[in-house]
Amino acid sequence: MEKESRNIITIDIGGTNIRIGLIDSNGKIEKITRLKKPHIGEISELILSTIKTFFSKEELKNAELIAVASAGKVDNEKGTLKSSSIGKGVLPLGKDLKEEFSKDVILINDANAAAYGEFSKYRDRTNNLVYITISTGIGGGAVVDGRLLGAEINATEIGHIIVKEEDYHILCNCGFENHWEAFASGKGIPKFFKEWAKKKGINQGKSYTSAEDIFQAAKKGGSLEKRFLEKIGEYNGRGLSTIMALYMPDIVVIGGSVVHHNQKEILEPMIKNTEKHYKLPEIIITESGDDVCIIGAAMYAFDNLREKKYAK
Known part of the structure; x- marks a missing residue:
């Protein structure tokens, strides 16, 4: 039956x-x-x-x-x-x-839900997993020793990790400055591009209203946009490095529209700027999409x- x-x-x-x-x-x-x-x-x-x-x-x-x-x-x-x-x-x-x-x-919480869903796929391989979404904002969730952290409030507010090095004052949606989300999220990238280009004195009259336009320009060979995405890679590397220091996951699953549409442009510099500091975990792009x-x-x-x- x-x-x-x-x-x-x-x-x-x-x-x-x-x-x-x-x-x-x-x-x-x-x-x-x-x-x-x-x-x-x-x-x-x-x-x-x-x-x-x-x-x-x-x-x-x-x-x-x-x-x-x-x-x-x-x-x-x-x-x-x-x-x-x-x-x-x-x-x-x-x-x-x-x-x-x-x-x-x-x-x-939705980011914690995503983390738990990914953990349910890989629980036979690890008890320690982090999920990161890079989309309109940056968020995520963590499973440590088989337990979801902060099952109700998003205790792993990874988008608000401070990644500042240079003298930037980029305002995050939360009202504070220089959080990972403010620099490297879908909403933050065009704002940061404007400040970055201005500070470098290389604006050349270019202005973008969406992150995807910047990625497309870089894919078409735009040298300015390529340089800028290298900087985004540094910030993504700092964010992931902080996650490694906090949770030491065996597996990091990454999702979100910015990643799904620009996997090479996001992952390669992110990995390069993380492996300088930590042994890389297994990095997987979620197969569940939206x-x-x-x-x-x-x-x-x-x-x-x-x-x-x-x-x-």
């Missing part, structure tokens, strides 16, 4: 989009839909209505619980999310989901079913 599959309804609230899917206990996405994220006041309503229409009655009935991944701080006691990506307020999504569907809900958080949230939820760390 074939064993009945176990499934969890999983939600990932990203910076731009919301993903809602049905994921099995092996991390396989059975079905998924992607939605444009609305204003904070409409997020809960959109998610609730989508769950009702996207899943069949049988799928809703058989789902063991609901897992939610979101940037920022999650509070399973109160069933709330708080993040700059969903506005200044607090979103009681866990509470709303529990009341609407009469199912337990587990909330997890679904890394939604898969990770499901795997974390499955592994924590017995502990019942649910939103109230």
Whole structure:
């Protein structure tokens, strides 16, 4: 007799989009839909209505619980999310989901969800893994001795590692200066390019509004852009070196749109500027792409079913 599959309804609230899917206990996405994220006041309503229409009655009935991944701080006691990506307020999504569907809900920070999902793939090879995402911002999560650090708040705020050397004053989204994210994230790269070129006296009238434009110019042979990306590589190397000093992972998994679109330009200088200081871990590009958080949230939820760390 074939064993009945176990499934969890999983939600990932990203910076731009919301993903809602049905994921099995092996991390396989059975079905998924992607939605444009609305204003904070409409997020809960959109998610609730989508769950009702996207899943069949049988799928809703058989789902063991609901897992939610979101940037920022999650509070399973109160069933709330708080993040700059969903506005200044607090979103009681866990509470709303529990009341609407009469199912337990587990909330997890999205970067930690991604770290846990990647760890679930490689747990037979290591108990120590770090996940890094370089996208609009820089974030990540760490599993040390088989345990996820800071399962609710993102205790491994790696994007806010200080990487300053030269006399730059680049403001991070958090309000402080010279964090890794301020220099090397998708949002930070064009701002840093402007300051870097100005300080070097080599602007040549060039200005960029997106990181991808800089990468494309470098790929086409732009010498100025190539020099700039070497500097980005130094900062990425400092960030990874700090992670090595803090956690000494055996495996580092890297994801995020900036990396996926520019693997060679990101990884080669990052590795070169890290191996000067530390023995390199195994470095892997996630195979889950943009679904890394939604898969990770499901795997974390499955592994924590017995502990019942649910939103109230």
